[in-house]
Amino acid sequence: MAAIELSGNPQEHLAGVEGETLRETMRLIASPVVVVTAQADGDPRGATIGSFTSVSLEPPLVSFNVTQGTRLHDTLTRVDRFAVNVLAVEQAPLAEHFALPNLEGVEQFADVDHMIEGNDPPLIMGTLGALVCRPETRIPVGDHIVFVGLVIGVHPGKEGLPLAFHDGSYHGLGEPVGNQFESQSSLSDADRDLLTLVGSETK
Ligand SMILES: Cc1cc2nc3c(=O)[nH]c(=O)nc-3n(C[C@H](O)[C@H](O)[C@H](O)COP(=O)(O)O)c2cc1C
Numbered sequence: 001m002a003a004i005e006l007s008g009n010p011q012e013h014l015a016g017v018e019g020e021t022l023r024e025t026m027r028l029i030a031s032p033v034v035v036v037t038a039q040a041d042g043d044p045r046g047a048t049i050g051s052f053t054s055v056s057l058e059p060p061l062v063s064f065n066v067t068q069g070t071r072l073h074d075t076l077t078r079v080d081r082f083a084v085n086v087l088a089v090e091q092a093p094l095a096e097h098f099a100l101p102n103l104e105g106v107e108q109f110a111d112v113d114h115m116i117e118g119n120d121p122p123l124i125m126g127t128l129g130a131l132v133c134r135p136e137t138r139i140p141v142g143d144h145i146v147f148v149g150l151v152i153g154v155h156p157g158k159e160g161l162p163l164a165f166h167d168g169s170y171h172g173l174g175e176p177v178g179n180q181f182e183s184q185s186s187l188s189d190a191d192r193d194l195l196t197l198v199g200s201e202t203k
Contacts, residue, residue, distance in 0.1 A: 030166040035098045037122040038082040040075045044109050044122045047072035048099040050165050060151040065144040083121035084131040088160040092170040129157035
């Protein structure tokens with residue numbers, strides 16, 4: 001897509017933007033692709049989530065944003081644990097599947113290789129791993145709810161590369177473009193640990 005031009009009076013660009021302008025800019029930012037799963041009253045639920053990130057190491061906290069009124073939102077308000085399934089690059093069809101609207105929970109999981117134990121959240125097979133979390137905090141922000149989860153367990157997955165989302169499409173990672181991470185001497189140990197939280201603990 002074309003780069004967004006910053007021309008004219010800069011003040012106009014600082015005065016607030018329409019949602020569509022924000023959406024166009026956010027397309028430039030690559031996001032992770034996970035499937036958040038949970039099970040409320042025996043009814044499994046999952047949704048593709050791109051807003052996932054780590055928040056804190058001590059205590060271990062992660063977060064993601066959920067659209068108000070979705071079935072995932074309803075399920076997450078009724079459970080005491082959920083799972084964050086980290087998709088591998090070859091699992092793009094699963095990301096598409098779990099973003100489909102209007103599917104009942106059982107329909108969502110009918111043809112998906114997964115494991116459910118008791119009331120635990122469904123774990124999708126073939127992922128890079130899964131974090132099991134306890135809901136910690138819910139913060140209504142704009143038209144979304146920020147869910148913060150305390151990570152209480154990690155299920156290791158297979159070796160592989162993660163799926164990413166950028167400019168409206170699913171992507172794999174390209175070749176590394178430099179050892180920038182190591183040379184970030186201004187990064188504190190805590191921030192460095194935070195950046196590697198998912199990458200290192202799910203392998
Ligand atoms: C790549 C991608 C990322 C998404 N990220 C989010 C997200 O961060 N939060 C959210 O609420 N929905 C997100 N969605 C949309 C949900 O997957 C989808 O709307 C949801 O499954 C529908 O809600 P339901 O729970 O009622 O089925 C994303 C969809 C895609 C394809």
